[in-house]
Amino acid sequence: MEEYLTKTEIRYSQVNSGLHVTLLALAQIIEDATTKFLEQHHLSGGYLNKKYGAILVVLRNHIYFHERCHLGDEIFSQVSVIRKSSVAFFLRTRLYRKNEETPLITSYIQISAIDMKERTLRPLSQFDEFNILPIDEEILTHGLFEKYGHYKDETTTFYHCKVESTDIDYSNHLNNIAYIKYFMNCLSSDELRHLRFQELEINYIKEARENEPLLIEYTKKGNIMYFTTKIDDTVITKAKLVL
Known part of the structure; x- marks a missing residue:
């Protein structure tokens, strides 16, 4: 190893x-x-x-x-x-x-x-x-990342938040890990304690900056949770969490 x-x-x-x-x-x-x-x-x-x-x-x-x-x-x-x-x-x-x-x-x-x-x-x-960055093991990346749509129906819930200064990284935008924190805030502590995660995929589409208002749309379909982050009508990230 x-x-x-x-x-x-x-x-x-x-x-x-x-x-x-x-x-x-x-x-x-x-x-x-x-x-x-x-x-x-x-x-x-x-x-x-x-x-x-x-x-x-x-x-x-x-x-x-x-x-x-x-x-x-x-x-x-x-x-x-x-x-x-x-x-x-x-x-x-x-x-x-x-x-x-x-x-x-x-x-x-x-x-x-x-x-x-x-x-x-x-x-x-x-x-x-x-x-000069070496490739340790060549792997085809086709299929590693999916293209999936924006899921929204009558069960969709909405979480509003603001980009905090403590979540801004060296690149002067919202750190990619901070999005996960915002996604998890859509769920209760009881849900987080009992859920068993299998996969998480996030597509980062646009940047979010300090103090910008975020809207996270959360929809659950079967064993999959979908999270779409927006600023106004612009999609910032799309994520899929498989249970």
């Missing part, structure tokens, strides 16, 4: 009343591992902004939950590049218990670069660091 990149011991602040790790905490562990990987390859936001006037942004994220994590577990991560194109690259992050072969969580993330000022896509070939 490859060497682990990060190690996290699950604390009380990361579990719900059922002592299972929260979805938000798991997403944060994945993001921390991804950030460390990018820093090791000189692709951090600060480095790219200083050298090229660019930053990396997550466009899509698909997380598979294979097994639950619990209070006191030591969670180790591995991150690898599975595909590169002219405008995006794909990372796979896997979370394990130490010395176990089967991952607890697998995450696939599509990342692109944008100009820090213009907020437009930049070809990755412009960055020397990307050109």
Whole structure:
């Protein structure tokens, strides 16, 4: 097995009343591992902004939950590049218990670069660091991310919130993990304690900035929850949570 990149011991602040790790905490562990990987390859936001006037942004994220994590577990991560194109690259992050072969969580993330000022896509070939970024295991990404519609019916509920200053990241927009917090706020603590998550997929379509008002439309169909985030009539994110 490859060497682990990060190690996290699950604390009380990361579990719900059922002592299972929260979805938000798991997403944060994945993001921390991804950030460390990018820093090791000189692709951090600060480095790219200083050298090229660019930053990396997550466009899509698909997380598979294979097994639950619990209070006191030591969670180790591995991150690898599975595909590169002219405008995006794909990372796979896997979370394990130490010395176990089967991952607890697998995450696939599509990342692109944008100009820090213009907020437009930049070809990755412009960055020397990307050109030497190794592909550990070539995997076809077709099918990893779905295209699904906007689900809204008589059962849809609405959650209003505002982009808080504490959720703004280095890119000067709402951090991608903060959306998960807003999605979970659509549910009660009792629901969060009893639900068993299988998959989470998020498509990040547009940016949200500090103090902007968000409307989250939440619809449940069978074992799937759909979350659509809007600013006025503009869709910002679309997400699907499979139970």
